[in-house]
Amino acid sequence: TGTSRPQRMLKAVQKNATKGDPQSVISAIDYYCRHKEWAMNVGDDKGLILDSVLMEVNPSTVLELGTYCGYSTVRIARLMSPGSKLITVEFNPAFAEVARQIIAYAGLQDKVTLVEGSSGDLIPKMKERFGIKYFDFVFLDHWKDSYAPDTKLLEDCGLLKKGTVLLADNVICPGAPEYLKYVRNSPRYESRYYKSNLEYTKAEDGLEKSVFLG
Ligand SMILES: O=C(NCCCCc1cc2ccncc2s1)c1cc(-c2ccc(F)cc2)cc(O)c1O
Numbered sequence: 001t002g003t004s005r006p007q008r009m010l011k012a013v014q015k016n017a018t019k020g021d022p023q024s025v026i027s028a029i030d031y032y033c034r035h036k037e038w039a040m041n042v043g044d045d046k047g048l049i050l051d052s053v054l055m056e057v058n059p060s061t062v063l064e065l066g067t068y069c070g071y072s073t074v075r076i077a078r079l080m081s082p083g084s085k086l087i088t089v090e091f092n093p094a095f096a097e098v099a100r101q102i103i104a105y106a107g108l109q110d111k112v113t114l115v116e117g118s119s120g121d122l123i124p125k126m127k128e129r130f131g132i133k134y135f136d137f138v139f140l141d142h143w144k145d146s147y148a149p150d151t152k153l154l155e156d157c158g159l160l161k162k163g164t165v166l167l168a169d170n171v172i173c174p175g176a177p178e179y180l181k182y183v184r185n186s187p188r189y190e191s192r193y194y195k196s197n198l199e200y201t202k203a204e205d206g207l208e209k210s211v212f213l214g
């Protein structure tokens with residue numbers, strides 16, 4: 001057995017990016033995944049939408065579900081104000097190990113808390129474990145059929161407040177039909193679809209932005 005895809009991605013960052021420079025880490029990953037080996041990062045097309053929605057919200061607390069190698073973690077944390085906190089949840093220990101190193105290489109480890117485990121187990125523990133009252137921004141990028149149940153769980157745990165923004169990746173490809181039905185039909189959300197491309201491809205994908213109305 002050789003290296004894994006995430007390990008090869010980490011090597012590309014260590015080789016081509018500048019330590020402490022988040023933009024160079026993002027560019028190194030995008031170059032590697034577009035020209036060498038595809039990987040399921042949110043990518044540069046959808047990444048620009050993520051950046052603009054994030055800057056509009058300017059959140060103090062962020063929850064990311066699905067860290068993978070930390071690409072979107074770096075994209076988000078690099079735009080967050082001093083003193084703000086990002087909690088990112090990853091299920092797969094091998095992914096988490098690579099993500100920790102990529103986040104540290106970008107110099108963003110002080111803003112980011114990476115937690116290993118499943119979203120369903122960890123969401124109910126957010127308040128007691130991390131002293132979180134509410135999340136201002138939630139990026140959903142984990143199991144697509146977990147988006148809807150985990151959104152309901154966030155509501156039930158009182159982790160959303162009036163104005164919290166949920167941004168969901170892959171609502172077209174691989175798709176999150178249950179989630180779209182839920183947020184688009186619920187009177188508690190104001191939703192909007194941002195059409196884009198599946199990372200590093202010409203296929204359609206997009207992000208759904210849903211504002212919690214309280
Ligand atoms: O599955 C995807 N992403 C989730 C990985 C699941 C890892 C998890 C994290 C976690 C944390 C907490 N609790 C439970 C879980 S489970 C994903 C897949 C594609 C794709 C698109 C076209 C393809 F042909 C093939 C793959 C593209 C994407 O952007 C993705 O995000």
Ligand SMILES: [Mg+2]
Pocket residue numbers: 040041042141169170
């Ligand atoms: Mg994704």
